[in-house]
Amino acid sequence: MESYDFIVVGGGSAGCVVASRLTEDPDVSVCLLEAGGTDSSPLIHTPVGAVAMMPTKINNWGFETVPQPGLNGRNGYQPRGKTLGGSSSINAMMYARGHRYDYDLWESLGNKGWSYNECLPYFKKAENNEVHHNQFHGQGGPLNVADLRSPSDLLERYLQACESIGVPRNHDVNGAEQVGAMPTQVTQLNGERCSAAKAYLTPSLTRPNLTVITRATTHKVLFEDKKAVGVEYGLKGQRFQIKCTKEVILSAGAFGSPQLLMLSGIGAKENLDVHGIPQIHDLPGVGENLQDHIDLVHSYRSSSKRDTFGVSMQMVVEMSKAVPQWITRRSGKMSSNFAEGIGFLCSESDVQVPDLEFVFVVAVVDDHARKIHASHGFSSHVTLLRPKSIGTVKLNSADPYDAPRIDPAFFSHPEDMEIMIKGWKKQRQMLESNAFDDVRGETFYPVDETDDKAIEQDIRNRADTQYHPVGTCKMGTPDDKFAVVDSDLKVYGMSGLRVVDASIMPTLVGGNTNAPTIMIAEKVVDSIKQQYALLKQTKTASCEPS
Missing domain, CATH: 3.50.50.60 (FAD/NAD(P)-binding domain)
Structure with a gap:
């Protein structure tokens, strides 16, 4: 042996x-x-x-949960x-x-x-941040952290939209203050x-x-x-x-x-x-x-095909340009992580630590990219950061090749839905702000934003893990x-x-x-x-x- x-x-x-x-x-x-x-x-x-791996079994376990009462019985x-x-x-x-x-x-x-001050040296030890050189970030570590090489022009609109609902710009959500929105930093090296x-x-x-x-x-x-x-x-x-x-x-x-x-x-x-x-x-x-983290996505069609991903002839043209750009310079659309914007915010003014997260995506996101729409668009996730619902992982059998029995018990605690409804409204307000007016089409899942019961059902019908x-x-x-x-x-x-x-x-x-x-x-x-x-x-x- x-x-x-x-x-x-x-x-x-x-x-x-x-x-x-x-x-x-x-x-x-x-x-x-x-x-x-x-x-x-x-x-x-x-x-x-x-986008090819997330919704499939390519390099992916692709587990499912047990039916979730909080998600109207969905797996x-x-x-x-x-x-x-x-x-x-x-x-x-x-x-x-x-x-x-x-x-x-x-x-x-x-x-x-395990306090923050005792964990910070190990975040820094791991990191090689190409942009931020200060007491919160490391250089010389194995994990390269960089700005996106070719971000979408819609990213600036996202930042303006966040500002319009009171979420300020923040050049570094991993630095002195987390509250705010910024272009996502990514774990990439030379565009890979x-x-x-x-x-x-x-x-x-x-x-x-x-x-x-x-x-x-x-x-x-x-x-x-x-x-x-x-x-x-x-x-x-x-x-x-x-x-x-x-x-x-x-x-x-x-x-x-x-x-x-x-x-x-x-x-x-x-x-x-x-x-x-x-x-x-x-x-x-x-x-x-x-x-x-439980998460809800709002998606909109968009007339801005050059700045988004989608299913169209325009996309074929864009990707025909993107492939050689990727091969020669490791930049362009092929270097996008899709989730190009990030933001942290509070559900109420008296909340001291951000309890919601925005993730802005330059594509239509529906059911983890498992539902494809023949159009271009943009999306945003709103994520409940500190859910009180607690679940379990158990065995389905004694066979090590069987998937485990996963039960996140989403929305089993009533306070999670209360905060999620607030997050739903803030995200909808952000996406329907003036910043997107000239590129925003219709939403894929219209809901009356004044009707909390309808919003709750939309969340139960479509929310899932982040x-x-x-x-x-x-x-x-x-x-x-x-x-x-x-x-x-x-x-x-x-x-x-x-x-x-x-x-x-x-x-x-x-x-x-x-x-x-x-x-x-x-x-x-x-x-x-x-x-x-x-x-x-x-x-x-x-x-x-x-």
């Missing part, structure tokens, strides 16, 4: 960071297991390729990356960290070391996607101490008593086991990590017994505390019965086992989750390296003659 120092399960936004950083030490061996394939597809590296859609780089290889590349409040809240809940795989893993692949195995589905963690000693995985119809001398690190995401813990016998007994899985350790918080599930392996204190990991992300009651990904967030941050997930990995891998360096020093000292 092959043996490594560390086994990392999941080659996504966190796993790529962990594997790369650990193998900076040539004496440390790491095996990274990824259920998806390599990130070689041009759809990944060409920014506009996201929600949950795209997640199934390739090296994980969701950072299929997302819209938006760079947003959330608010200072979010991380200070984590620490106030007893998670020592800069995923976690591209940033961290690709430069590390030649290291002899790093083994990467793709299309490998991890079945379970192997234990001796309550110590993780390896994993079992499947590849090409065969079953393999590998061992580790130090730790198994789960970085399979908010759905995959709790699923794998339960498949391995860690979780609430009632959740395991129903599938005939022997319990190794009782940890009732596994799969609980699922939080996700792709930010977190919290299902919650970080917390020992007296929190639903905490799964401690502040070092070690699984309670076990040894040699950690979870390092978005599932450890005790609460959902008020912003996109990719940059925070990378920060989490940077922070914890630093702690891991320090821990084992101290152990090595202690062993060396104990062997020296007195």
Whole structure:
């Protein structure tokens, strides 16, 4: 049986960071297991390729939720990356960290070391920001952050429209103040996607101490008593086991990590017994505390075909120009992330921290791009940043190849709908402002904006995830019965086992989750390296003659 120092399960936004950083030490061996394939597809590296992956199973798990009563019985859609780089290889590349409040809240809940001031150095360590050079941003990090190379002219209209409803321009929503609207900064390098795989893993692949195995589905963690000693995985119809001398690190995401813990016998007994899985350790918080951003899109037809994406002969002409521009200069429409504008705002004047987010898109967005309209247009998402609805992730079966049972319980808390209706109105007001008058056509889903009941039904009929599930392996204190990991992300009651990904967030941050997930990995891998360096020093000292 092959043996490594560390086994990392999941080659996504966190796993790529962990594997790369650990193998900076040539004496440390790491095996990274990824259920998806390599990130070689041009759809990944060409920014506009996201539109082909998001609504399909291309590099995408394409999960669905159980029927949601809060969405009038609809099944929600949950795209997640199934390739090296994980969701950072299929997302819209938006760079947003959330608010200072979010991380200070984590620490106030007893998670020592997770305040904003203690997390900021790791955001900066990860980052190479081409534009912002100040105390809030980093240079020289693996993750390149840039302005869009060829933004649409509609972006200026979006900023004017935000100003017209009281949302000011803000040159950096990741800086001193989050409130405001700006052109989206993106995780791109030279006009190409800069995923976690591209940033961290690709430069590390030649290291002899790093083994990467793709299309490998991890079945379970192997234990001796309550110590993780390896994993079992499947590849090409065969079953393999590998061992580790130090730790198994789960970085399979908010759905995959709790699923794998339960498949391995860690979780609430009632959740395991129903599938005939022997319990190794009782940890009732596994799969609980699922939080996700609920989101509603308004879309309008547009007469501005040059500045938008759409289905038309004009688009064929535009793309015939864009392809050579992309090939020769890595600019033009092919470098667009579609979601070219971002904004953070408050639902009411007395709200202290932004509780809503705008995402302005230079295309028609309907049902995650799964409904295609033969027209050009523009759209905006409004996202509820701190929902109070809490869901679960459970097993559908004991088969590791089955999708998990995902229940976000959208709108199960009544306050979420109250704030979402306010967000609906603010977004509609923004999009129907004078800034868009000469390019705006009709909306695809007209609703009387004075009728709150009609607005609520529109939300229940069309709202869905903004792709930010977190919290299902919650970080917390020992007296929190639903905490799964401690502040070092070690699984309670076990040894040699950690979870390092978005599932450890005790609460959902008020912003996109990719940059925070990378920060989490940077922070914890630093702690891991320090821990084992101290152990090595202690062993060396104990062997020296007195």
